[in-house]
Amino acid sequence: MDALIELKNVTVKFPVKPSFIDVLKGKPQRVVHAVNGVDLTVMPGEIIALVGESGSGKTTLGKAINALHPSEVVGGTICFEGEPIFGTDGKLKPGYREKVAMIFQDPYQSLNPKQTIEKIVAEPLMIQQKNLSRDKMRASVVTALEQAGLTPGESFLNRYPHELSGGQRQRVVIAGALIVKPKLIIADEPVSMLDVSIRSEILKLLMELRERQQIAYLFITHDIALAWAIADKIAVMYLGTILEYGSAENVIQSPQNPYTQALIEIMPKMKMRRSEKRALLTGEIPDPIDLPKGCVFQSRCPRAADGCMHEKPKLTLVGEAHYSVCECRLEEMRVNE
Amino acid sequence: MALLEVDSLKIAFELTGGKRLKAVNGISFSLDEGETLALVGESGSGKTTAALSLMRLLPKNAVIDGGEIRYKQRDVLTAPEGMIQKLRWKEIAMIFQGAMNALNPVLTIEKQMVEAILLHETVSNEAAYARAEMLMRRVEIDPKRLKQYPHQFSGGMRQRVMIAMALACEPKIVIGDEPTTALDVMVQAQIFELLESLKKEMGLSMILITHDLSILGDICDKVAVMYAGEIVESGSVEAIYEDARHPYTQKLLAAYPIIGKKRGLPDFIPGQPLDMTKPVQGCAFYSRCHKAMPICLSRPPLRTVEGAHQFLCHLEGEA
Numbered sequence: 001m002d003a004l005i006e007l008k009n010v011t012v013k014f015p016v017k018p019s020f021i022d023v024l025k026g027k028p029q030r031v032v033h034a035v036n037g038v039d040l041t042v043m044p045g046e047i048i049a050l051v052g053e054s055g056s057g058k059t060t061l062g063k064a065i066n067a068l069h070p071s072e073v074v075g076g077t078i079c080f081e082g083e084p085i086f087g088t089d090g091k092l093k094p095g096y097r098e099k100v101a102m103i104f105q106d107p108y109q110s111l112n113p114k115q116t117i118e119k120i121v122a123e124p125l126m127i128q129q130k131n132l133s134r135d136k137m138r139a140s141v142v143t144a145l146e147q148a149g150l151t152p153g154e155s156f157l158n159r160y161p162h163e164l165s166g167g168q169r170q171r172v173v174i175a176g177a178l179i180v181k182p183k184l185i186i187a188d189e190p191v192s193m194l195d196v197s198i199r200s201e202i203l204k205l206l207m208e209l210r211e212r213q214q215i216a217y218l219f220i221t222h223d224i225a226l227a228w229a230i231a232d233k234i235a236v237m238y239l240g241t242i243l244e245y246g247s248a249e250n251v252i253q254s255p256q257n258p259y260t261q262a263l264i265e266i267m268p269k270m271k272m273r274r275s276e277k278r279a280l281l282t283g284e285i286p287d288p289i290d291l292p293k294g295c296v297f298q299s300r301c302p303r304a305a306d307g308c309m310h311e312k313p314k315l316t317l318v319g320e321a322h323y324s325v326c327e328c329r330l331e332e333m334r335v336n337e
Numbered sequence: 338m339a340l341l342e343v344d345s346l347k348i349a350f351e352l353t354g355g356k357r358l359k360a361v362n363g364i365s366f367s368l369d370e371g372e373t374l375a376l377v378g379e380s381g382s383g384k385t386t387a388a389l390s391l392m393r394l395l396p397k398n399a400v401i402d403g404g405e406i407r408y409k410q411r412d413v414l415t416a417p418e419g420m421i422q423k424l425r426w427k428e429i430a431m432i433f434q435g436a437m438n439a440l441n442p443v444l445t446i447e448k449q450m451v452e453a454i455l456l457h458e459t460v461s462n463e464a465a466y467a468r469a470e471m472l473m474r475r476v477e478i479d480p481k482r483l484k485q486y487p488h489q490f491s492g493g494m495r496q497r498v499m500i501a502m503a504l505a506c507e508p509k510i511v512i513g514d515e516p517t518t519a520l521d522v523m524v525q526a527q528i529f530e531l532l533e534s535l536k537k538e539m540g541l542s543m544i545l546i547t548h549d550l551s552i553l554g555d556i557c558d559k560v561a562v563m564y565a566g567e568i569v570e571s572g573s574v575e576a577i578y579e580d581a582r583h584p585y586t587q588k589l590l591a592a593y594p595i596i597g598k599k600r601g602l603p604d605f606i607p608g609q610p611l612d613m614t615k616p617v618q619g620c621a622f623y624s625r626c627h628k629a630m631p632i633c634l635s636r637p638p639l640r641t642v643e644g645a646h647q648f649l650c651h652l653e654g655e656a
Contacts, residue, residue, distance in 0.1 A: 053521050053522075053523050053524070054491075054492065054520075054521045054524070055491075165609065166380075195379050195380050195548060196379060196548050196549070196589060196592045196593075196606070197379055197592070197605060197606040197610075199592065199603070199605070200592055200602065200603045200604060200605030200606075201605050203602055203603070204602055204605065207602060222521035222522055222523075223522060224522070224596070225593070225594045225595060225596045226594055228594065228596055228600060229594030229600055229601060229602065229603060230594075230601075230602060248600075249600075252596060262523075263522070263523070264596060266522055266523060266525075266526040267522060267595075267596055268549070268551035268552045268554065268555055268593075268595075269551070269554065269595060269596065269597065270550070270551050270553075270554060270578055270590065270593075270595050270598075271554050271578060272554045272574055272575055272578070273554050273555060274533065274554070274555065274556065278526070278530075280523075280526055280527060280530055281523055282527070284491055284493060284524070
């Protein structure tokens with residue numbers, strides 16, 4: 001099967017606006033290295049979870065795939081069904097926006113409170129297909145709403161976001177993504193703001209859509225347990241770099257990278273463990289302006305050695321279709337435990 | 338004797354059009370010194386309303402329909418306003434939910450902290466500044482950063498500042514209203530570790546309001562699960578994790594995926610929470626319960642499993 005999306009050495013760099021004094025002093029332009037050389041492949045109908053802390057660059061990468069950044073800040077190549085998404089003139093290929101949709105985190109902020117549900121859901125389609133008749137447009141909106149579990153679709157058309165519950169709003173957001181009939185949905189923390197009872201319903205809907213319409217997902221989350229529950233593959237991201245990648249089972253059951261191990265360990269486990277001393281990473285992700293030489297995780301890594309400071313480790317095969325930038329000390333670790 | 342006791346507390350909101358929303362319907366719990374209690378439930382289950390009433394911070398349209406709150410044997414609900422002002426922050430303090438919004442963006446952290454200290458305690462300016470520095474150290478932030486503004490802090494750091502402010506007047510009880518929901522897991526674990534060490538160091542009691550049952554084992558001693566303004570199950574964290582009896586608690590426990598347990602889509606609770614402006618007949622969870630029977634339309638009994646582990650259900654509650 002051919003890949004749906006293929007990323008090769010993708011980078012996203014945002015130039016920092018220099019201060020007047022810096023310009024006078026002739027200081028070099030500073031750059032935020034949000035994404036640093038990511039290779040990733042998404043197959044049709046596949047769920048890939050992109051896991052990492054705030055500041056790991058996971059949302060920036062998601063937006064890069066959705067072509068929401070200006071093309072000049074994005075480096076490397078992003079191919080959709082084998083073709084680069086940007087033409088040689090730097091313009092987005094027509095039709096791409098109908099193939100990839102994005103769902104954002106907060107259903108309270110991502111819907112315009114002054115528009116009817118019909119208008120909100122129809123908007124992406126109106127931009128894509130300008131000369132669609134009103135009736136056809138309405139029919140598409142109703143279909144999308146019903147696919148998102150809002151039945152009957154007609155009854156929602158003239159309502160406003162404030163009349164809906166949190167779960168219904170997130171369904172409206174999903175309907176807005178579905179209306180263009182995408183092959184890939186980039187879901188950025190789609191359930192982290194939702195209440196327990198609604199969370200699983202929305203997840204169930206997303207999984208059903210994959211079954212019915214072969215939609216692939218790039219599921220962005222900081223919750224590695226959720227990633228494990230629903231994804232086929234997991235990519236663990238840190239400071240714009242993928243540190244570990246593989247099938248959800250491999251990554252969770254035999255994590256090779258110390259960062260993945262830390263993320264798994266701190267996840268609540270529904271058992272009493274207040275007296276246990278846990279290996280907790282201190283501090284936060286460092287500033288992505290000055291990237292460290294060597295491994296990006298060195299400053300917080302509990303097992304960092306001299307070698308980690310100098311050489312940038314590469315993703316290498318550590319098991320069946322399982323890659324990690326770090327495996328050297330796994331044996332050692334087992335001995336220590 | 339318990340530090341804090343809540344006995345059959347009932348709170349309603351007067352809505353426009355003469356409607357009444359019964360937010361809290363006769364809940365009872367107690368908190369000992371050094372103990373941490375979790376109030377767990379969905380949005381609208383009444384957990385925040387119950388917590389706010391402990392500091393008498395309820396909005397104007399709230400009415401106490403009955404029950405008692407006793408702090409150190411003294412009645413909180415009937416105490417004069419002057420006494421309550423002494424109770425707030427000095428005895429019971431609160432860490433609010435949105436660390437991002439609860440700080441004033443145009444004042445330095447120092448200003449906000451010193452102001453809070455001076456408002457509640459008669460100390461000199463110098464002493465208040467010294468206290469602010471000490472508090473920052475306590476939450477593991479460099480005191481030099483007191484001169485900075487909220488936007489210069491990350492989400493986790495701001496939450497630490499909020500904790501420092503709650504501790505400013507050395508309270509006995511800290512109420513945390515979803516203190517980590519907006520934060521990612523690593524920061525959440527760091528905040529819990531900090532709270533855990535502060536509790537030991539200062540002998541604090543805590544009430545944690547959350548909808549996430551999976552975190553209880555990291556920070557709490559006992560749990561009260563709330564649904565539609567009632568406590569439907571309560572007990573030690575171990576009892577709830579290992580032997581949950583109420584169908585609602587069982588559903589909540591299954592709603593979060595746990596590494597090492599069954600892989601796959603987490604369970605969900607069908608339907609919507611109740612409209613609490615309408616009277617409830619029988620068990621409040623009836624319409625959403627997967628084990629509902631005709632008898633559930635009558636008032637369920639409070640059953641005791643063992644010790645403090647109780648639940649409100651017609652069923653015997655085998656797992």
